[in-house]
Amino acid sequence: MAGEFWLSDRQWAAIEPLLPKNRPGARRVDDRRVISGIVHVLKVGCRWQDCPAVYGPPTTIYNRFHRWAARGLWQRLFAALVEVGPGDMQMIDSTTAKAHRSAAGGKGGRVRRRSAARGAAGRKIHAVVDRLGRPIAFRITPGQWGDMRAAHALIGSLPPALFMAADMAYDSDALRRFLAERGTTPVIPNNPTRKRLHPFNAKAYRQRNVIERMFGRLKDWRRIATRYDKLATNFAAAIFIAAIITWWIN
Template sequence: MLATIITEEQWQKLKSILLDLNVYDKPSLKKTFLGIIYRLKTGCQWRYLPSCYGKANTVFKAFRRWSATGLFYKLFKRLIQSADTEWVSIDATHIRAHQSSAGAVGGGDQSIAKSIGGNSSKIHLAVDAHGNPLEFLVGDGITHDIKIAPMLLQLLDLKDTEFLNADKGYDSEEFRNLAYSKVVRANIPRKKNARTSNSHMDWLIYQARHVVENTFANLKHYRALSSRYDKLLNSYISTVALACGLIWLKL
């Protein structure tokens, strides 16, 4: 079963980064890490991990320990190679929060909000011209995308970016001006009731915005991501970061 998760070549690439991030090279490191990927893919409860990955509690504790240090996010950023940032597209998607994600000890803001449809979170994502993830933020499910977009934009390195693609949900002069301040053309259509035209739009480039939708579709094949089971925000951020990293790992 271990061989079906990722290839040996991919594991060696992951291992070199993990060791560079000061992860101790235990004999069980591969089994533990592949157990975390197995849970990401299947969305199973930690206690039901197959025994080939070692003790379930050991794998869970490793995941929590590494999540607390931001290891998976650092791994994701290390895996990014030769990103094509001439066009960057951003969008957000709702994630339903399973009932088991509620009631985190200590409370605090875990980016889960209750709406008519139930508890939910949102993933705010930026991708390159090929749809490969560059940055993401996890927010609650009721905050409008445009309120999170400036924070997402600040995380991006846009020195080689010409266009920023986004849909009408990001129609905001303040947000456009933020993009222009970074010498990036905001390719964002105005809403139907706007008094100004869309003469600023490059519609051919805008058609490429579908890549961010494709990336969300790919990410949601990971069942631990498509439904949020993690109580703690840093655990779910690690889940999303690992899924994004695996997209780069396959390239």
């Protein structure tokens, strides 16, 4: 069938050793086929029940995705595969994923309020990339969160880089101090309202476009460009899977 996705031998060789082994219960259906089915759904944006039969029963495809998301497995796979070391430059930014009506739950006030508490109105994807534009850290927050609210924890989870590039939304004295304490030079434009201007390396800042291209490729996955899942854990899992497939085992 045209458009089907299948893990290559190289991709499978990278993933397979990291999957759960010797779990109690019945033997799992072929992991390579099921994960290929999961990736297919996330890329093309179809409903889980419309997953092509070649991957196996749609309930198996969805249940594997959902259960492993709840256990944090996809995030651990990402962490195990990403090569993060002290680098010369990192970039931070965020993008918003709009929510499809299916992410807002059913009709009725109670269900709608519960969905809103889950952030069903939209999610914001915060990311840090290396100088090659490969994502090395993500944080998913409610859509109304500002960029600065997630920045310290996201950057602090990584080894310091020599430079951190970010747009004007990150022009904060607190963030600049935080970066300096880590030995990182901020590459952040000064807000026009600033009275005291900070040094700004415009040439280095031009490299920041790699994170914008990363977000563009990430949103080629239709279930990331538009959020269909009600659960934030499932949406985050889709982002980790996309990053693994697109940048780290390609």
